[in-house]
Amino acid sequence: MAGRNKITIEKIAMDAGVSIATVSRLLSGKDSVKKETRQKILDTMKALDYSPETMNGSAKPEGKLILMSFPELSNPVFSPIIDGAQTSAFRHGYHLLINQSRTIYKSITDYESLLTNNSISGMILLSSIAEADKLESFNLRCPIVMCSEFCEGCDISYVSIDDYAAAKNATDYLLAMGRKKIVLMNSSLNNKYARHRESGYIASLQGAGIEANEEWIVHLSDVNFDLAISSATHILNSDNRPDAFFAVSDIYAAAIIKACKRLGLSVPQDVSVVGFDNTDITLMTDPAITTVSQPGFQLGYQACDLLIERINNRNLPNKRILLGTELIVRGSTL
C-alpha cells in the first residue's frame, strides 16, 4: 500500500486517458458519465489501489454515524430490520440514524447534502434506487450496503432474501391446496422485491400448466391498507371470482380478509390468503394469516456488519448475501 497517498485525480485521469473533469464528475456523482468511460476510470482506480480517503492525503476522521434509509416507516416489516442493524451498529460503537425516503429522497443525489455536511460514515439503503451509475460513484465516496432491496447490475454489496424462490414456494403451496385462480397482489414494479416475487409467482403457475391471467396481477402504488381493501373488493366482485390471493405484504393480506368479510365470503373456505413478512398483523386478523417469514433481524444485522467491514477497509470486494425464508401456515389457508 506504499505510495497510496500520492494518488491524485490527475494521476487517475492521466492513466485512464480521460479529463480531470470527468474523474471529478464520476466521484461527485452529480453528473452521469458514459458507461465505457466510467468503467475505464473504475478499472484505473482499481489498478492504482485507490480508495477515496487517500485523495486528500489523510483519512477523514470517523464520524461514528451510520445512516439507514427506509421507503416508509409505517410498514411493520422494517422494525426487526432496524433492531438488527442497531444492535450491530451499537456493538461497533456507531450510532444508527434512520431516514424515511418517502417522496422526498427519490434519487441518490437527494442524499448528497446529508452526507456532505455531516459526518456519516456509511449508509444502509432499503429504498429502491435504480440509478446504477450514480449509486456506484456514491459508493466510492461513502460506503453503501443495500438491504432487502438491491440494484440489479450494480457492483454494490447487499443482504437480501431470494424473493423469487419465496414467491414460487408460496404459490406452489396454494396450488397444492387445490387453488387454481390465484391473484397476485403486488407492489410497484419499481421495487426489486416486487419484480422477483412476480417472476416466482408466474413460474409456479407455469409449472402447473396455468397461464398467468393479467387481470389477476395487481400492482398497488403503496403498501396501504385502504388501497388494498378497494383493490381486493373490486377483484372479488368480478364474475370470475378468484379462489386465492398471494399478497406481497401482510398489510395487503389483512386488507383482503377484511374485503372478503364485507362481501360475506369466508376465509379460507371461499378464498385462501397468503401474506408476506410474518409481522404481528398475521395474528391480529381472524383467521390468522399464512405468511412468508423473512429473517428481519438478521437482514439488518448482517447489512450493518457488512457496512462496517467496508468502512474499515474500502478495498474489500463487494459481497452479495441472500438469506432463507420460510412459509408459516395458519388459518387463512387451512
Place this chain on the structure above:
Amino acid sequence: MAGRNKITIEKIAMDAGVSIATVSRLLSGKDSVKKETRQKILDTMKALDYSPETMNGSAKPEGKLILMSFPELSNPVFSPIIDGAQTSAFRHGYHLLINQSRTIYKSITDYESLLTNNSISGMILLSSIAEADKLESFNLRCPIVMCSEFCEGCDISYVSIDDYAAAKNATDYLLAMGRKKIVLMNSSLNNKYARHRESGYIASLQGAGIEANEEWIVHLSDVNFDLAISSATHILNSDNRPDAFFAVSDIYAAAIIKACKRLGLSVPQDVSVVGFDNTDITLMTDPAITTVSQPGFQLGYQACDLLIERINNRNLPNKRILLGTELIVRGSTL
C-alpha cells in the same frame, strides 16, 4: 443584543456567585448541579440575555439536521408523527433523522456523543426521559422539543395531548354503555402518558362511585402483542371476570380481542374493548376496535415547527401545546 458576544462562562460565574467549574458542569450536562445553584445560574444567563452560540464569539454553522428520538419504532402510532415532523423539517430545509432509543439511550447523556460530534441543530424527543436537570442544561446547548411524552416540571417546550381527559372520556363511555368491571391495560408508569391515562381512568370510575380495583390495573413493560395476550388471558380466566378493557394502545386492544376469541368469549357481547391511537390495526381485527384517535401528523408537525422556531431564536420562551383527541366508536363496543 449589542455586546452579547462578550458574555463568557467567567462572567456568568461571577454574576451568579458560583465557580466557573459549576457553570461549565451545568452547560456540559454531564454532572448534576444542586437545584438552587442551577436556578441561580439559569437566572443569571437570562439576565445576561445569554444564548449558547454567543459563547464562542460566533454562531455555529447550521447543520440542517434534526434528530427525532422514539422509544420503539415497532409501534405504528409513531408513523404519522414521523410524517408530520418530516414534512415540517423538509419545508424549512432540514433533514429529519430518526433514532430509536430502546434500551440503548436511557439517559439524555447517551445522546451526548451524537450531538457533540455531529452537526445536529436540534432534537425532538418522544422517549421518556425523567432527568429534569440534565434535560434543561442539554436544552441550553441543543434545543429540545418534547413530543407526546414530556417531562413534568421541566422548562422544556412540548406538543402533546391531554391524556387525562382522553382516558377519562373513554372510561366514561364504557360506563355509559353499562360496563362496570373495567380493566385498564396500561404501559409502564415511567411514561407520562401512562400516568395521566391512569389518573383519567381512576377519576372516571370515582365519578361513577366505583372504586378502582388494583387487580384490574395492569402495567405491561413493553407495548408487545404477545405479552398483552398473556396478560389478558390471565385476567379473563379469573373468577371475577371483567366486562370491559380500556387499553392504552391498539396493539393491546388487538391482543385482548385475540385472547377473548381463544377463550370462546364474544366481543363486545361478553367483553367490550377500547384501544388508543386509531392505527390501521383497529380495522384489521374482527370486530373493528373502538379507539381514541390522536392527531399524529399534527403532533409531529407542530413539534418540528416549534423546534425550528427555537433553533432560529434561542431566546424564545418555552411553549406547551396540547392537542385534542377523539373517541371513534366501532364494533368492539357496539
